[in-house]
Each structure stands twice: as structure tokens, then as C-alpha cells.
């Protein structure tokens with residue numbers, strides 16, 4: 145039976161970290177009994193860092209006209225996709241700032257161009273970007289998503305969820321979409337067959353109650369749509385940000401990760417994050433409920449802008465998984481296994 149929010153909070157507040165890991169691993173084993181741990185080979189392509197949202201936790205964005213701002217040309221984007229395919233990649237995650245001058249056609253043309261040239265999954269545009277596009281185009285969220293899908297969008301990443309509680313969002317990103325808007329975009333996307341992931345970012349001064357409130361909102365939406373493929377917890381990287389502060393401890397991260405596995409019993413995959421935690425803690429996530437280690441990420445810019453940079457390769461990933469006593473497998477965006485490393 146699913147945990148109530150009160151029971152979830154009790155685990156988060158009072159649970160012993162090792163006991164939580166064991167309990168989460170049991171849930172993981174019941175969902176994934178074959179001991180396989182998956183990863184994907186993809187590339188993040190950040191078409192522009194110009195953003196009007198100015199989130200206080202973000203080290204990536206630049207204001208329009210500010211030094212360091214950029215907008216990638218289509219040629220550069222296509223070259224990056226070419227390199228991704230040559231390296232065995234199957235997915236691109238295209239995301240960028242909320243650029244004040246790009247109109248909706250820019251995104252549609254980009255998708256059309258990519259799909260015309262390449263067979264690659266386009267897992268792109270977070271809800272904040274979708275709402276930004278809808279406003280620019282004067283379209284409903286539904287029509288915006290339908291147009292994006294028609295142009296080649298395959299699925300949505302779960303970015304921009306941070307903590308789905310407006311009190312937190314008002315403090316750390318007052319200009320960004322509300323919790324309700326994030327959930328609304330996901331619900332509409334799932335309704336037209338655009339599945340997605342969901343994320344949570346911890347460490348921005350939220351309470352443990354607010355972390356559970358976030359999980360509860362995602363679980364409730366999943367009950368209605370079934371469209372979330374995976375849940376990913378990230379830790380806030382304070383370097384070079386206006387918000388600043390300290391990083392959450394690895395213990396706090398692992399404990400929260402374990403509770404997400406136990407609490408979100410209707411979401412199949414839980415992803416461990418080596419990107420924010422490094423490979424040692426990334427490997428430990430496999431004992432705390434994670435069944436997937438996300439992407440090799442041939443390119444990543446957002447976490448790196450905050451001063452955190454870990455490198456990963458297919459060989460390294462396979463070794464991390466093997467050394468944890470599991471079988472490594474490369475997957476696609478839909479979690480189909482492409483190849484096993486036995």
C-alpha cells in the first residue's frame with residue numbers, strides 16, 4: 145500500500161539512512177528483479193543561455209546583451225547531433241533559457257530540421273519553455289504541444305520542477321512558472337502521448353514537508369496520466385548563483401532518494417545522479433533505490449556553470465555498475481534495452 149504524506153514525512157525525518165536504503169532497494173527489486181541498471185547515451189544541447197526568468201539558483205543564464213550570452217546557429221546544433229550519433233547516442237535533450245526574441249517558429253524549424261536529417265529521439269523543452277513559447281505564439285498549452293509534437297518532439301524532460309511548492313518558488317525563482325503550471329503542462333503533454341520524466345531539486349532551503357508535498361503532487365498526477373517514466377532527484381549546486389548557500393550532504397541526498405523510491409510507487413524508474421554527486425555517490429544510489437544512472441552526457445552545461453563537473457564515459461559507467469554487482473545496459477529514451485554489457 146502507498147505511503148501517506150505523513151508516513152513519507154516520518155521516513156524523511158526519522159528514518160535511519162541504511163534502513164531506508166534497504167527498504168528502497170526492496171521496492172526497486174520488486175519492480176526490476178533482473179538486477180539490470182540502465183543508462184543512456186545522449187547530449188544536452190543548450191541552444192541559448194539568454195533568459196528572462198533570472199532564477200536565483202541558476203548559474204547558467206545571462207541577460208540579453210550581457211557578456212557571455214550566446215545563441216547557437218542551426219549548423220552548430222546539427223553538428224552536435226552528428227557527433228552524438230557517431231558516439232552511439234540515441235537522444236538529444238535540447239533546452240535553453242527563456243529567450244525574449246525567439247518566436248515559436250524558431251523551435252518548430254529546429255525540430256523539423258533535425259528530424260529531416262537524423263533518426264534521433266528529441267527529448268526536449270521543459271514546461272517553462274513550453275509556456276514561454278505558448279505566450280510568444282499566443283496559443284494554448286495544448287496547441288503549443290501539438291505543434292511541437294507534429295514538428296518532431298518525442299518527449300519532455302522534467303526540468304524546472306525544482307520544488308513544486310509556490311512558497312519555495314516565489315523565493316528562489318519568482319518570475320518562473322508556478323507549481324500548478326508545471327503540472328498542467330505535464331498533464332496536457334501526457335494526454336497527447338508526450339511522456340516525460342519528473343525531477344526534484346533539493347537544497348534550496350525547502351522544508352522536508354515541502355519535499356513530500358512535491359512527491360505527493362507528482363504521484364497524484366501520475367495516478368491520472370501514467371505519463372512519468374522516471375523520477376530524478378538533483379541537488380542544488382550553489383556555486384556562482386545569486387541564491388548561494390551550502391550543498392546538501394550526500395547523506396541527505398541518499399536518504400531523500402530512498403524515500404522517493406518508496407513513496408513514488410507508481411513511477412517505474414528512479415534515476416541516481418552522478419552528475420551532481422560524482423561517481424562514488426552515483427554508484428551508492430544503486431543501493432538506495434535507483435535502477436538507472438541517467439545519461440553519459442556527451443555535453444552538459446548547466447551544472448558545470450555552477451562549478452560542478454564530473455566526467456563519464458561508457459566504459460566508466462559500465463564499470464561503476466558492474467562493481468556494484470549489477471548488469472549494465474544501455475537503454476533508449478523509452479527505457480528499452482539497446483545492449484547489455486554482461
Ligand code: SF4
Nearest residue numbers: 195197198199202205
Ligand atoms: S533555471 Fe532555466 S528558467 Fe531559470 S534562469 Fe536558468 S535558464 Fe532561465
